[in-house]
Amino acid sequence: MAYLYPMKKVLFSLVCLLCAQIAFAQKDSLAFDEGNNYIYYRVVDKPTLFADTLYKRGWAFAAAFNPSTKPAKGKAESTLNTSGKFIVYSGVSLMRKEGGEISYTINIQTKDQRYRYRISNFVFKPYQRDRFGNMVPIPGIEVPLEKMNTKYGKKETDNYLDQIASFCINTASKIKQAMDKQPVINKAEPVKKVSTENW
Amino acid sequence: MKKRLLLLSFFVASVFAASAQDTTKADPPLIISGSVDTYYKYDFSKHSNIPTSFASDNNSISIGMIDLALKKKVGKASFVGELSFGPRGQAQSLPTAAGTYDETNNSFHIQNLYVSYDVTDKFNLTGGYMATFMGYEVISPAGNFNYSTSYLFTNGPFQNPGFKATYAFTSKVSLMAGIFNDSWNYYTSVNQVNTFGAQLMLAPVKGWTAYLNVLTGKLSGTEFDLTTSYQITDAFKLGLNAATFKPADVVGTGGFTGVALYPQLAVSKDVTFGLRGEYFKTKTGSYATLGPAPGSSVFATTVTANIKAGPLTVIPEFRLDNNKDVNDGFINKSGAPTKNASQFVLAAVYAF
Numbered sequence: 001m002a003y004l005y006p007m008k009k010v011l012f013s014l015v016c017l018l019c020a021q022i023a024f025a026q027k028d029s030l031a032f033d034e035g036n037n038y039i040y041y042r043v044v045d046k047p048t049l050f051a052d053t054l055y056k057r058g059w060a061f062a063a064a065f066n067p068s069t070k071p072a073k074g075k076a077e078s079t080l081n082t083s084g085k086f087i088v089y090s091g092v093s094l095m096r097k098e099g100g101e102i103s104y105t106i107n108i109q110t111k112d113q114r115y116r117y118r119i120s121n122f123v124f125k126p127y128q129r130d131r132f133g134n135m136v137p138i139p140g141i142e143v144p145l146e147k148m149n150t151k152y153g154k155k156e157t158d159n160y161l162d163q164i165a166s167f168c169i170n171t172a173s174k175i176k177q178a179m180d181k182q183p184v185i186n187k188a189e190p191v192k193k194v195s196t197e198n199w
Numbered sequence: 200m201k202k203r204l205l206l207l208s209f210f211v212a213s214v215f216a217a218s219a220q221d222t223t224k225a226d227p228p229l230i231i232s233g234s235v236d237t238y239y240k241y242d243f244s245k246h247s248n249i250p251t252s253f254a255s256d257n258n259s260i261s262i263g264m265i266d267l268a269l270k271k272k273v274g275k276a277s278f279v280g281e282l283s284f285g286p287r288g289q290a291q292s293l294p295t296a297a298g299t300y301d302e303t304n305n306s307f308h309i310q311n312l313y314v315s316y317d318v319t320d321k322f323n324l325t326g327g328y329m330a331t332f333m334g335y336e337v338i339s340p341a342g343n344f345n346y347s348t349s350y351l352f353t354n355g356p357f358q359n360p361g362f363k364a365t366y367a368f369t370s371k372v373s374l375m376a377g378i379f380n381d382s383w384n385y386y387t388s389v390n391q392v393n394t395f396g397a398q399l400m401l402a403p404v405k406g407w408t409a410y411l412n413v414l415t416g417k418l419s420g421t422e423f424d425l426t427t428s429y430q431i432t433d434a435f436k437l438g439l440n441a442a443t444f445k446p447a448d449v450v451g452t453g454g455f456t457g458v459a460l461y462p463q464l465a466v467s468k469d470v471t472f473g474l475r476g477e478y479f480k481t482k483t484g485s486y487a488t489l490g491p492a493p494g495s496s497v498f499a500t501t502v503t504a505n506i507k508a509g510p511l512t513v514i515p516e517f518r519l520d521n522n523k524d525v526n527d528g529f530i531n532k533s534g535a536p537t538k539n540a541s542q543f544v545l546a547a548v549y550a551f
Contacts, residue, residue, distance in 0.1 A: 095551060097230045129232050129550075131330040131337040133268040133279035133311050140406020140430025151468055153509065 027161035029169055033120065038145045038161075040119040040168035046179065047113050051078050054110035054179060058117075061178035062106065065171070079109040088124075088163045090156065098135040099156075100126040102145075102164055106171070117175055119168050124148060124160065230270040231551075234341040236263035236287065238546035244532045248540035249499075249520050250489045251347035253287045253340070263546075264288030266339055268311065275318075281311035283338075292338045292357050298385050307386060310338060310358070326362040328386060331355070332375065332398050333412045335426045335440035335459065341550035344463060344471075345503045346514045347542070350479035350490045351442050351457045355422065356383035356414065359396060371402040381418040394419045406430035420446040420454070434465040446486045453484020453493050469508065475501040491527035514546040 033039040046054060055078050062071035062082040071082045083105040090099030105121040122145035127135040145164070148157045239260050242248050247257045255261075264285030271278055283289065288310065290302040297304060313327025336343050336352040363377025375398040380388035394416030401409045409427035421444070428438040438461030445454040459477035466472060476499075483494040491497050501518040519541045522529055531537040 091551075094229070094231055097232055129268070129339070129341065131332075131339070131342060132313075133232070133270055133281050135230070135232075138430075139402065139408045139428065140436070141433075 026165035026169065027158060029165040030161065033118075036146065037120060038122055038164075040165070040172070041116070042172060043114065043116040044176070044179065045114050049113065051110045051112050054115045055080070057179050057181055058108040058110060058115065058175075061175055062108065064178075065106075065174065074107060074109070076109060078111060079107060081105055081107050083121075085125075086167055088160050090159065098127050099160065100124050101137065102160070102167070104164075104167075108175070115179060117172075119171060122164060228271075231267070232270075233265070233267040233281075234339060234548055234550040235265045236340040236346075236546060236548040237261065238263060238346060238544055240542055240544045242540070242542040244530060244537075244540060246530070246532075248529050249347065249518060249542055250350075250353060250528075251518075252353045253291055254347050254544050254546065255286070255291065257542075262286065263340055263548075266310065266341075276314070276316050278314045279311050280309075282308045283310050284308055287338070287340070294385050296386065298387075309386070321367045323365045324362075325365070328358060328360040329363075331357055331359045331383070331414075332396065332410070333359075333414055333422060333424045333426075334442070335428075335438060335461065340546070340548045341512075344461065344473045344505060345475050345501050346516050346544050346546040346548075347501060347518055349440070349457075349459050349475065349477050350455075350488070350497065350499065351440055351459055351477065354444070354455055354479075354488045354490065355424070355442065356419075358384050359394070359414070360386065360388075361392065361394070361396065363396070373400045374398070375400075379414070379416070379419075381416055383419055389418060391418070393417055416447070418447050418449065420444060420450060428461070436463045437461065438463070445482075446484075451484060451486035453482040453486040455482060455486075455488050455490070456480050469506060471505045473503045473505070475499070475503070477501075491522050491524065495527050496523045497521065497527065510550050512548045512550070514544070514548065516544040516546070518542050518544070 030038050030040055033041070059071055059080055062080055066082050066084040069082055069084060071080050073079070074081050083103065085101045085103040087098050087101050089096050091097060103123045103125065104119055106117060106119050108115065108117045124143045124145060125137050126141055126143070128138050130136045143151050148160065237260065238254050240254050240257055242257045245257070247255060253263060262285050264283045264287040266281065266283045266288055268279060268281035283293070286302065289306045289308065290300045293306055293308065293310070295301050295304040295306050309328055311328065311330055313325055313329050315323060315325040317323050330337065334352055334355045336348055338357060340346065359379045361377050361379030363375055365373060365375040367373040377396050378392055379394040379396050381391040381393050382389050394414060396414045399411040407429040409425070412424040412426065415421040422442060424442040426440050428436060430436045439459070441458040443454070443456040446452070457477060457479035459475055461473065461475050463471055463473035478496065478498050479490055480496040481488050481491055481493045486493065497520055499518065499520040501516060503514060503516040506513045519539065522538045525536050525538050529537050529540040
């Protein structure tokens with residue numbers, strides 16, 4: 001019976017871990033804006049930097065993030081926009097495959113000692129299997145993220161929302177890196193060498 | 200107790216591992232997709248009349264096929280291998296190793312088996328045994344709206360083994376050209392690889408795609424085909440298929456011409472109604488089609504509903520075919536020739 005107490009603790013920890021996993025679904029990172037549209041929005045303080053420096057860094061980020069799309073100046077002062085798309089997957093494990101693509105826009109605005117960005121305008125373009133066994137877009141079908149629940153089930157919608165949120169979190173990390181102007185660290189792995197002379 | 204704990208720990212670890220995998224950008228390790236289908240058909244003449252490729256059995260709960268496609272892509276190279284088992288996936292759509300459509304002999308069960316390489320983002324090379332690029336309808340029941348098939352589908356190619364190159368000029372224009380085996384569908388050529396095929400894809404406006412296809416060879420004959428569909432609104436889609444075929448001189452004379460229109464209206468998230476109206480005309484000559492006799496025609500009307508419950512689609516369908524001539528092949532329940540044939544089908548297709 002002595003081993004039961006630590007086992008209970010381990011069991012309790014596992015249950016807590018599972019609950020935490022469920023509670024912190026990544027889709028919770030997304031919010032709704034004033035127009036009831038999904039948005040990933042952050043305001044970041046950069047006390048030592050001026051607006052034009054941040055703008056240049058934002059522009060460099062946008063150009064590198066979506067090389068196929070040239071960033072565009074926004075209507076408001078010190079704003080820029082870029083857009084792109086990424087694949088989202090349906091199913092899990094062995095049944096995982098391309099479920100569709102999400103198009104989005106990123107808007108970055110800067111001012112002295114502060115910048116903000118929003119990732120929004122999410123539109124889902126579903127895929128279907130073609131005659132050759134490839135997953136391809138269904139022509140003419142585009143579903144704004146806000147209307148996903150009217151076209152798809154809750155489980156499917158939540159799965160895509162999680163992936164979109166995950167994309168936003170990763171993108172946010174890259175924006176932060178670009179605005180902080182942290183060099184990309186390519187950590188050189190030491191090459192393992194053995195001496196074959198002394199044996 | 201320790202074993203249970205170990206099992207639980209393993210389960211939790213698996214959940215986290217699966218979750219982590221789902222949020223990565225990496226390509227899935229191996230894409231598995233496919234379908235299973237089953238149906239019941241009742242022909243009002245009490246025997247099968249309409250020469251549809253599938254849904255052949257009258258007054259029987261019958262199976263279509265289990266279709267299993269595997270795809271893997273690493274970098275620029277990919278393969279697709281698609282296997283099918285069951286009447287629809289064997290003798291009704293695939294030849295045996297000996298080149299006959301015979302349920303009693305062995306089949307390779309292959310619908311697609313090809314390798315592909317993206318030379319650039321816009322230029323792709325593909326070679327192997329591939330589903331045909333011609334026509335509106337396909338063998339996979341998950342790829343069709345109607346469960347029974349059109350005359351144009353039934354009389355066109357199913358597969359074209361060969362080598363093709365596709366160049367995408369833009370997302371709205373692409374051109375495919377290839378060289379294919381001398382005879383459609385078979386796993387091997389009769390003795391030459393001399394059928395030329397090409398496809399021009401145009402997407403003039405959002406939701407509208409059009410494919411202009413040609414397939415021509417000394418043994419396979421020549422077919423021109425237009426396949427197009429336009430998602431006019433979120434709920435309404437209109438498709439069209441038109442084709443004309445002339446057999447090779449060594450095969451016969453005549454051929455066929457036809458056109459099919461496919462309006463479809465989604466009335467809710469899960470229910471869509473569709474109509475297929477097809478006019479199919481056989482040319483005078485010696486070439487026999489799966490349809491009316493040479494020099495005649497048929498008009499076929501099919502009313503279909505697709506009722507979705509997740510990956511399952513239930514397909515009730517009513518079809519009425521009207522031949523030009525009383526001797527074009529339909530037989531009524533008394534055994535006498537008739538111009539008309541009608542059938543009801545209830546099918547279920549599960550796609551994964």
